Amino acid sequence: MPENNVNSKISPIVSIADVYQAFGKNRVIKGISLDVAKGEVICLIGPSGSGKSTLLRCINGLIPIDAGSIKVKDMEVHDPKLDKLELRKMVGMVFQQYNLFPHKTALENIMMAPIHVLKQDAKEIKERAYDLMKKVRLEGKEDEYPGELSGGQQQRVAIARSLAMNPEVMLFDEVTAALDPETVKEVLITIRDLAEEGMTCLLVTHEMGFAKELADHMYFTENGVIVEHGPPKEFFESPKDPRTQEFLGQIL
């Protein structure tokens, strides 16, 4: 099993080692290892069904793994004794379908978790929520319900909602896949801002141009294994594995 230590600095913030996962008989992840250093941006690409989204969900414990280990900072994610809430405070996740709470306004969506989970002071949270709305360039939309916002706007609220927990790692699961082409850009700009601020990001994406520009390291997965990985320049310009070549040929 090759170790993917090319990019890992002294102590990785996310460390995935030889992970296996299956839904019943359907084996989704068949031995994936990768390390993510603090502040790094990792992009996972690959055909659908190759286990990318599942891997992200394993990192914050939404899906249990069958073998291997996933470590976030010093927490062993699939240790049954682990306080999952502590893990999820540290790892934020944004979904393809936004999944905003439709019965709450944009601002309330952002404030809910800090109020009920972190139990912080409401006034302070409100200020922070306004700041976050500004950060995702949605000033003035605070009191609108998700149903009144466009897809891109909803997705940015979802990013702000996740950021309100002050996570150290952000997981993005095909966050632009459900969006209109015009609104994809505004979401990508938000993610780029975040990455430039030094947030550790793991992205599953089909936006190759974006990945090329932003990623520190690319991973190509197929059939539950990492077929090829490397810095974006090499990865896109001279892919070695024929499967990567074929996939990139189809997409680019």
Place this chain on the structure above:
Amino acid sequence: MFKRKIKKFKIPLNPKHELAVLLSSRSSLDPAPLKDQKGRQPILARLRKVHLVWLISIFSVSAFAAEVTGGVDQPSLIKTIFLWTPFLLKGFGFNLLISFISMAIGTLLGAVLGVFQISLFLPVRLSSKILTQFFRNSPWLVLLFYCMFMLPFEITIGGFIIPFPDWIKAVIGLSLPVMANVSEIIRGAINSIPSGQWESAESLAFTRRQQIWLIILPQCYKRMLPPWMNLYSILTMATVLASIVGVEEVMSLAGQVLAADGRPELLVPIYSFVLAWFFIYCYPIAKLTLRLEKKYALKT
């Protein structure tokens, strides 16, 4: 040919919904007029205005017949009915009281049972499922009889004697199926919430309890209201079952009126008179339910 065309129609359902009894007879996506409903009537038919027309015609025909067959020496039919109205209304009020209390008890218990049905703890989930299915699939009358004969007429707790009159037993008997149906309404509504809502709530570090109370259930209320109201009107109409087990509600009083007057020709007019009250009470509820269903169907 027309009929065959209609049969092809399927009521668009969320496959996760399993509220067979409580479905609307008209789907919100289908603006077809009411008369096109043949062939896809659900188990429960909704009250319609045309029912009132039938009622009135039955009432007038039978009243006329009673007028003709009745002797000259007897007071007129309208007068007789008018005389008995306060007496009958008292019984009807009792029906409504039974329906209110049964609905309240059934809703409270059903809410607990419904949430238990999605418990992560297998024994709780399983037992609440069995309980729900048992009471949902038993005839209401049988449950009523059970309560009548299984419950004692009084309970003694530490020297205090708490009487258990028949009508309270009837309330308990009726609240059991209501409980089971409410439980299913809640389970169905919870299942109709997209799984992404659970996922995002979980990834925001909400506890399971917070996920249910802060995120999932608040989205369910709107979806639950129409079937819940529908259930209430079914319950109201079912309260007359209590007459069979001897509770003095409107049906048994109507029977007493007939017995007292000894005029068999009054039978149809009096019963249609009582029927009309139920119609007048339940029809607006059915109408409002439909309107709410349409309104909520537009947004999700």
